[in-house]
């Protein structure tokens with residue numbers, strides 16, 4: 557029996573290398589006396605525009621609000637109206653879908669490609685109706701979902717491409733004819749980021765951002781997030797309070813410069829799994845070495861998942877499931893529970909996330925692979 561513990565994720569360990577910088581950031585905000593908006597938020601937004609090579613970044617309260625604000629803004633601008641349809645992948649995290657329905661829009665679920673576990677862009681066209689206004693590629697598990705098929709379909713039908721980049725900060729995609737390589741968040745018309753503590757770059761609490769090249773959209777998002785006001789005590793929209801607070805902005809500014817280092821750690825662990833897991837009962841995720849994946853999760857697929865997870869747990873390996881129930885099968889979406897989406901359901905039943913973060917070493921990953929390789933499927 558192996559007695560070493562392989563922690564899935566420990567946020568204390570992940571943040572330890574930043575401890576001094578984080579304390580300095582928090583003290584700086586306390587000393588500044590500025591606790592809403594201001595230079596810390598401005599500086600963070602500026603860093604996000606350079607990272608994603610976009611014209612605008614708006615710091616907001618969290619990833620779900622980032623998505624909600626994008627849809628609300630498109631509705632205020634007149635690009636969409638309640639009842640319009642938005643195409644979403646059937647295997648995404650629930651927040652992608654909540655943002656759509658919260659704005660009175662209708663989610664239309666499209667199956668993922670089992671190879672990439674991302675929205676199958678070849679199936680988007682067939683799901684387009686006269687009410688479709690947008691498609692939401694979700695860069696699930698940190699793998700970019702964007703290709704010529706998606707862009708051409710969107711162009712042909714006048715759809716906005718709204719990236720759910722919550723899991724993909726720093727990921728890149730090579731776009732022929734668009735200056736080579738672009739980061740997630742700079743591929744579509746608008747993108748939402750989350751800095752939930754477990755994401756590749758995590759705040760010490762909730763935080764998010766919207767990125768876009770569209771000035772009208774950015775201004776509208778900014779106003780909606782601040783009570784719908786364009787200047788103090790003048791409200792042009794029935795807005796919300798979804799601002800990013802300066803404490804989290806300062807914390808994120810301390811961590812954001814290290815996004816490629818953080819993602820590099822995850823890539824090295826993924827490459828160890830890729831080369832050392834050889835058990836035929838375990839389907840490894842598509843492996844690419846081109847920077848297009850930042851391995852927010854390393855997700856394998858196994859039949860009889862409970863037995864596999866129990867075996868790993870007995871050998872000290874903690875695992876996760878992202879996600880055990882597809883959004884359209886949730887009780888809150890009863891109206892979609894009868895949909896036939898076998899690929900999404902099959903993924904929900906078989907996915908297992910292995911440890912991949914700053915608290916897993918390459919040696920740990922090799923040892924976890926060894927444990928996996930001695931697993932006997934029944």
Ligand SMILES: *Cc1c(COP(=O)(O)O)cnc(C)c1O
Pocket residue numbers: 618619620621648649651652694696720722723749750751752762763764
């Ligand atoms: C985390 C996440 C969100 C939501 O972000 P929060 O900051 O937790 O609101 C949305 N979409 C995806 C794919 C996510 O992983």
